[in-house]
Amino acid sequence: MRRLARSFFARDTVEVARALLGKIVQHGETSGRIIETEAYLGTGDAAAHCAAGITPRTKVIFGPPGHAYVYLSYGIHCCLNLVAEPEGTAGCVLIRALTPVAGIDEMHRRRGVRDASELANGPGKLTKALGITLAHYGVDVTRGPILVLDDGYSGFKVGVSRRVGISKSQELLLRFFVKA
Numbered sequence: 001m002r003r004l005a006r007s008f009f010a011r012d013t014v015e016v017a018r019a020l021l022g023k024i025v026q027h028g029e030t031s032g033r034i035i036e037t038e039a040y041l042g043t044g045d046a047a048a049h050c051a052a053g054i055t056p057r058t059k060v061i062f063g064p065p066g067h068a069y070v071y072l073s074y075g076i077h078c079c080l081n082l083v084a085e086p087e088g089t090a091g092c093v094l095i096r097a098l099t100p101v102a103g104i105d106e107m108h109r110r111r112g113v114r115d116a117s118e119l120a121n122g123p124g125k126l127t128k129a130l131g132i133t134l135a136h137y138g139v140d141v142t143r144g145p146i147l148v149l150d151d152g153y154s155g156f157k158v159g160v161s162r163r164v165g166i167s168k169s170q171e172l173l174l175r176f177f178v179k180a
Contacts, residue, residue: 001149006142009065009084013039013091016084018158018176020093024149025080027130030106032098032120033153038163039174040081042090046168050090061090066142070127070134077124080132082141082148096164096175098126106131 001024009016017039024031040048042061049071050061060069061083069081069092085091098120100107107119107129120126127133132146141148157179162170 001151003142004066004148004150006064006066008148009082009142010086011084013041013084013093014174016082016091017093017174020082020095020148021158021176021178022153022156024101024151025095025098025126025130026102026147026149027132027136027145028103028106030103030130031101031149032126032130033101034095034097035099036095036097036175036177038094038096038176039084040092040094041172041174042085044169045172045174047163047166047170047172048090048092050092058090060138061092063087063138066140068132068136068139068141068146070132070137072134073124078127078133079123080127080130080136080146094123095126096123097121097177098129100129 017037020034023034050058064087065083067083073079080095081092083092100119111129120129159177159179161175163175
């Protein structure tokens with residue numbers, strides 16, 4: 001497996017969201033294959049956190065690509081986004097779901113569920129399973145401790161739909177997933 005280079009992330013957010021499908025997110029001994037993403041655009045996307053411009057919370061989204069934007073959703077769940085676009089242009093990709101690959105016993109312990117299909121089938125679930133917290137805000141995913149890896153997995157079909165659970169810019173088809 002090889003680490004994704006910064007250049008992978010330094011391009012159009014929608015391209016990055018699609019290209020992340022099938023890649024591996026690794027944190028410590030745990031990892032999972034990305035099977036669902038959502039793109040959040042720097043312009044024309046009222047659902048994006050960066051729509052209001054640079055704030056202390058969103059500054060990482062305007063920085064160098066290949067960094068983690070981790071935020072708290074509903075004051076409860078951490079969500080992992082990966083910064084896309086060249087530095088100075090906002091855009092990020094929410095990692096919505098993973099298929100567990102390694103460290104599955106640890107994922108079960110962290111999540112407290114028996115069913116493997118429930119370990120990482122949502123953005124808050126996958127961060128808990130991988131042990132990703134707000135402390136990982138801004139980490140460089142090309143260097144660690146969170147890494148995005150390519151093991152050559154391919155040959156799957158990509159589905160496209162509207163994003164899940166948003167109230168603004170609902171018409172945008174920016175959710176991408178591996179078709180079963």
